[in-house]
Amino acid sequence: MISPYQQILEPELWLDINSKIVAPNEPISSSVLPPRKILNVTLPTRTTLTSNIITDAHTLEISSWIDKRKSRYTENNPYEFKLLVRGSRDGFDVKTIYEICDKVSNTVIVLKVKDTGEILGGYIPCELDKNKNEWIYSQDSFAFSLRTTNLKNSILSRVYKFDHAIVESPQHSQLFFGNTLCLLGNLKTDNQCHCLQNSFSYDKPIRSEELMDHRRCRFNVEEYELPKNIVTLPFFFPN
Structure with a gap:
């Protein structure tokens, strides 16, 4: 059931989803964005406190x-x-x-x-x-x-x-x-x-x-x- 999502989807995208369900091999008109890039980044270690007691x-x-x-x-x-x-x-x-x-x-x-x-x-x-x-x-x-x-x-x-x-x-x-x-x-x-x-x-x-x-x-x-x-x-x- 996709009807609950009609209020949050754009009309064109909503029609394309319905069309895809009925005819999965037919092309759609909505733009499909590429997947987000996953960056392998090492986060810096935070120095959390300048303390006289703890490390x-x-x-x-x-x-x-x-x-x-x-x-x-x-x-x-x-x-x-x-x-x-x-x-x-x-x-x-x-x-x-x-x-x-x-x-x-x-x-x-x-x-x-x-x-x-x-x-x-x-x-x-x-x-x-x-x-x-x-x-x-x-x-x-x-x-x-x-x-x-x-x-x-x-x-x-x-x-x-x-x-x-x-x-x-x-x-x-x-x-x-x-x-x-x-x-x-x-x-x-x-x-x-x-x-x-x-x-x-x-x-x-x-x-x-x-x-x-x-x-x-x-x-x-x-x-x-x-x-x-x-x-x-x-x-x-x-x-």
Whole structure:
């Protein structure tokens, strides 16, 4: 049945299609364009972020987690990461994050732990609000620990208790991913940041037990960055 397509086809093309069905060996008058050329072009690898903490390989891994891919991106990152906040540039108090990122969504926070060199972080798909103190609902947020010389494989921890995904509390200078990654006060000096093993809203801890003994349960941050991930359009090539 081709009658449903009559409204979107040109009259001449419509008549030609009908004629072709009735008499398939007869010529038609409509112009038939040649097929599009397929170009074998290698897309350039995007440098997604000038970072003091993470590499392009790290951003590819984070992008894979955002898209919930089973296999990791190895090139051509679909996202551009635009830096919004950097501790050494803008300040280390958690309130700074809320001031600069007010009403901003789809952000990633990465931080380098002092003394251990761990790279911890989390993805915040929802908007932060500098005037609210509440739990944020999210089905897509996650916390992580990235592979470094001291950690053989990255650790991904996804939220499963969606109504307790993220605590935004600018009034108390707090930003929590459940209790899997808890950021408080001045990240550089207050020694209040921590990650608990018995997470109640994310599926696994992101720090190894040997780095979470009683001496290192709480930690300071050497540097942190908070970029926004921006979807980049695919490359298009003319005929």
